[in-house]
Amino acid sequence: MGKKAVVLLSGGLDSATVLAISREEGFENHCLSFSYGQRHSVELVSAAKVAASLGAVEHRVVDIDLRAFGGSALTADIDVPKNNDGTFDGSNIPVTYVPARNIIFLSFALGMAEVIGAGDVFIGANAVDYSGYPDCRPEFIDAFAKMAAVGTKAGVEGRAVRFNAPIISLSKADIIRRGVRLGVDYSLTHSCYDPDSEGLSCGGCDSCLLRKKGFLDAGVPDPTRYV
């Protein structure tokens, strides 16, 4: 058995690649996903497939109780924006932003890491081809790690959990190229914010546009099933 890592797995392209990277680095991977009423809950099915295909030793799915958020953007009937012009300069934070989402996810990952004795957490945050979320930036990951070091028993005892965001500075095309080299089967992954009832991707939301462009730029055939 190798050293343990908690890997946050959304079922999307980025976190699947991160799991493959963690595996390549020799970690025994304990995957963690969340069910939080996302309209794209088909991604949890993808997460399970991805975890199995990349040899994770376990995959836990945790329910996030939304009562803290009232009727928030998580579940509110806000239309997912379509056919954005494809530029994501980070100057505007879109309506798909979920308050404190990555902070909550990382907090659970941190707690799980302490319980199972994992020294590392991996997250597929990406600050290049992203949608302008503040909690996807390197300075956020650094600040979270500093907070965790002072706020946990492991940290106080000199075994602070490390927070790894290995694709944070990669373009979507570079993420895909790296994943292909590591054997990621991207047909198992799901990115669309607004899939149809059969789980097919809409092809027009920010996440679909980024994904399409990534495969195109990488010169890799896009295995996604669009409506």
Next chain:
Amino acid sequence: MGKKAVVLLSGGLDSATVLAISREEGFENHCLSFSYGQRHSVELVSAAKVAASLGAVEHRVVDIDLRAFGGSALTADIDVPKNNDGTFDGSNIPVTYVPARNIIFLSFALGMAEVIGAGDVFIGANAVDYSGYPDCRPEFIDAFAKMAAVGTKAGVEGRAVRFNAPIISLSKADIIRRGVRLGVDYSLTHSCYDPDSEGLSCGGCDSCLLRKKGFLDAGVPDPTRYV
């Protein structure tokens, strides 16, 4: 209506006092408690009474899903230590430590603050008469606030949520004296980690010992019902 605050309310003595302080400072208080399988879940009943008695405009109770933690100290059948010698020098972190608990609580409070438009979060963390938890120290609160400022939309837009820990440097006796001045009815609060089936306090756990000593030192009659 005043400015809004999210107040983390455990049902215990400390957070009740913090709610009274927030009220005194003119905040419209939105209280948040958590149900996480604590063996002292009677404290949630106390939290509701405290919220009502101190004029909170709402009280939300959020379930924390424990699957991220496997069979952890949260629910594991570990005996609650009794009749500690009464000194809590912070050099040892006790078995009642719950991994990342305050980090998770503050993360939910932060998300709620963003959703309801609150600029302040209040927490009853205390670093004096405490039980050696790393996430009760001022440096932890500061690190959390810094992380929240870079990781949220509010922070990026220059409206970073403030994290207030107004009793962090007070002794238990001073907390009680302050609360009495602000009209806190401590008979509504619950501190014991290991109450009996009728909710009576054990009188011997760390939390009971601290509470007893606090009332004694403050010269205030202890309204707690012990077994």
